[in-house]
Every structure is written in C-alpha cells, then in structure tokens.
Amino acid sequence: MRSTESERDGPAAWDVARPLRPGRVVGADMAGFGVPGQLGGGLRVVPHPAVMLILEVGASRAVVDDGEGRQHRGSVVAGPGFGSGGAARAWGAQVECVQVRLSPVVARTVLGESPADLAGAMVVLGDLWGREASRAREQLGEASSWEERFALTDALLARRRGGRSPVDPEVAWAWDRIVVSRGLVRVGRLADELGWSRKRLWSRFHSQIGMPPKRAARLVRFDQAAHRLVAGVGVAEVASAGGYFDQSHLHRDVMTYTGLTPATVAGEPFLTVDDTAWPDSRRRP
Template sequence: MAGFRVPGPLVGDLRVVPHPAVMLILEFGSETPTVGDGAGRCLRGSLVAGPGFGSGGGVRAWGNGVECVQVRLSPVVAGAVLGVCPAELAHGAATLDDLWGGEASWIRERLGGADSWQDRFDFVDALLARRATRPPVDPEVAWAWRRIVAGGGLVRVDRLAAEVGWSRKRLWSRFRSGVGMPPKRAAKLVRFDRAVHRLVAGEDAARVAADGGYCDQSHLHRDVLAFTGATPGAVVGEPFLTVDDRAWPT
C-alpha cells in the first residue's frame, strides 16, 4: 500500500502507466477525482483496475486536492481479496461503487476521518482480509505467474506449460480466466514494467533493451509506445513513475 496526497490540481492530467498488478484506489480527498479511459468513459471516485490498465495510452487522471490509498495486488490473489477476478473487470476498470455498492461511501468516510496514514493502512489491511471470500486461482496459474515475474517476463509460455504438466491451450485458458490476460501478454507487461522503471532510473536505453530481452532499442521504443501511447523520453517524466521508488520501495 502507498498513500498519496496531491495538494491543488493534478497538473496537466496524469497519464495512467500500465502495471502488472490489480490496482485498488481508495480516494477520500476534498474533491472526487476522475479517470478517463480513452474510450469515452469517465470513472469517478474509488476504483479497481485490472493488470495493465492504461495499455494503449489515452488513459488520464485529473482532479483537485486528491488524497488516496493505493493498493497493488498480485492478480493471483486479487479475486479472493476483492470478490471479483481481473478477468471480470469490464474494459479493465470499474468503480468501487459498482463493485461494492454502499460500502464504498463508508470506506471513504473512514479514510477521511482517520488520524494518520498508518491508521488508514491498518483499516485497509483489515478490510481486505475480511473480504477475502473467494477461492484462490489454480496453484498452477499462481506458479506460472510467479515464474513470469521472477524471470522479468522472459519465460517462454510453452516451457511454463510443460513445467506444470498442462497443454499450452489449457494454460492459456486457465491463466487468462484467473489473471485477466493470457500468459504471453502478462510476460510482455512484466518485461515492459521492468524496462520502464530502469529508464526512469536513468539507465542507458540500449542496455535496458539488451538486458530486457528486446531485439534492439527500437523494439523497446515500440513496446513503450504500444503500452503508453508515448515515447520513452516522455514516459520517464511521468510524476507517479518518478516517485515509485519511494512509494513502493523494493
């Protein structure tokens, strides 16, 4: 979990950069923020976004006096915790009002009335533990996801299928049902996430491309553009990426 407070307006609207996690954003600021998904939808208030939300670019967030607790959940546990698996999130995201009904307003009030960030984190932690009612994903799917993350997205899908004793088709189907995307797409998203954070840290693009399994620097450039709708030079200046090392320390 991480807590964010942005006094005043979000300058220039913030680009939503895809991430390999399910994002739960619980807002309680002075004004309700809005996320535009690039397809004409505007999602107001707290929301749940599936892994890779924002892919393709065009997803922006704006608001004034934004305060929120953001939770990053592994896709393999998100369904059990949230009551909705990533594959069920229409268009990649849904408002908390749509998913949890009136409880969303109660959560907002509790977060706004808390005395400290630690109190908010403790409240959210207990809330998610209480709501963990669904069974987890197949152990084979969870194992495959962990292998993809640990390998930086460089693991081949047919090798994963062989290691769990499934056919490639079965792994594709069960993985997509549990995680919300097929394994090849998941691997590509993990690889992109690793690469873009190394670029933000100031590492050489050619080295990042070589280490990340890209054919060359142009391949990396195309991948960043496909996920974000922007060039690597533009993406590395996005505010929420530049504070990731403080909000989500490794």
C-alpha cells in the first residue's frame, strides 16, 4: 500500500507518493514523483530552505538547467536556496524519482559534504558518491513499488549517516529557532541567547549551514510566504503576517527568489504540489 495522489501540471499528471511511516534519519523527508507525460516548457525550480537530493528511478533521465549555463542529468543534489532568480528549470518525459529534503543540520552526515560546499548550487550525485550513486539508481529501478523505493532510500540515508560529525549543537539550535519562528527571529537575539558574539554566530552558522543566519531567515520567511500565497491568502495579509515592511517588500523578495510576481508564483507547480508531497514542509524545512 502507498499514499498517492495526482496533481495536474498542464498535460502531465503527477503521481505523488508519500511514505507510510517515518524514516530513521531525523531531518530527512521524502516523496516520490512520477510524471508519465512531458514536463512541457520546463518546470521552474523554486528555492527551498533544505538540501534537495533527487534520486532518479528507471531509464528516463530528467535534465536540470541551473540557470547559469550548466545542465545536469541523472541524480543530483542542490544546496539550500538553489533556483534563486527563477532561471533554474527541469524538464523530461516519463520521469520518476525519489526526492529527499534534508535539513541543512543533517545534510553533512548523509551526503559527506557540507551544505557550505554546495553554496546553493547543484552537483551530480555521482561526483559526491561515486559508484554508490549508480547502485542506488539500479536498486530503485528494480523496486516494484514506491514503498519499496522509500525503504531502500531510508536504508541508504541511515547507512550513509554513519558516525560523521553533525553540526555544532549551538548551530543546530539556531537553525531550529529560525525555522520555528518562520524566519522572523532576529539574528542578534539568537547570538544573545547563545551567549555568542554576532561574528561568532555568523562564522559558525555560515560554515556549517551554507549561508549566514540572516540569509537563512530570509529564505525561510520567503518559503512561508510563498506557500501562503499558494493557499490563496491575499498579498497584503501575507506581507503583514510574514514580517515584511509592506507589499512592495514582499514583491521584491518574491521576485528575487523566483523572478515572478506574488500573484504569479501562487500557481507554480513545485509549490502547488507541496501540500500533497510535503504536508509538514511549512513547519519543518
């Protein structure tokens, strides 16, 4: 048995699957995507405050254009905020994949690479994992159901987590406070509560999470605002509740991350599918 629903993206019907039970790696969430048709026109990648790991299944390969003239094929991994500016797009036909959202707090223990080394960019998974990436693709392709694919992915993540060192507990705490506050906590307050200088917090956080705390808060705040727009909340209310100075401030932020106006971003497929694929995404990036 599996939890699936379909979403519409123009002519293509998305088959979206969710695991029936939580995985073993705290901070890792996964969903399965199947697009039997064509991702016509390319699918815009909307930035998210997590490390994105895409494990391809089957013979068909999607292509991701990172917006800077590079194209990536096969299984890939991208740092938090990948897609900023709205130029990154994905396309393909008969695509199936397991997508994993990794909290930046646990990403290093699973990937063997710090989010700081990814710097918001995308790399081919084989460049990080070598032959293990190919073996994972083969195993996922041989699985007969989404639930079996989720079990294989969970085992892979748990095995790779191993004994690698996590981020500093103070940095993990600061990240959690940013997420729980929906990006509205002030960096100075975080430093004061930790008993750290702002310079020390900036340095440790940046080196381990992959971006400064202020930028992380801004990305989390954008993510919250974007999903409220998708839910049909008015721009004025989203701006007020999201800690923006005014609607113009929200407009500039949305344009910076997506290249779209707030009214247009509400219809982006990568966002509209989220309530099905990531039902807890707005609470725990």
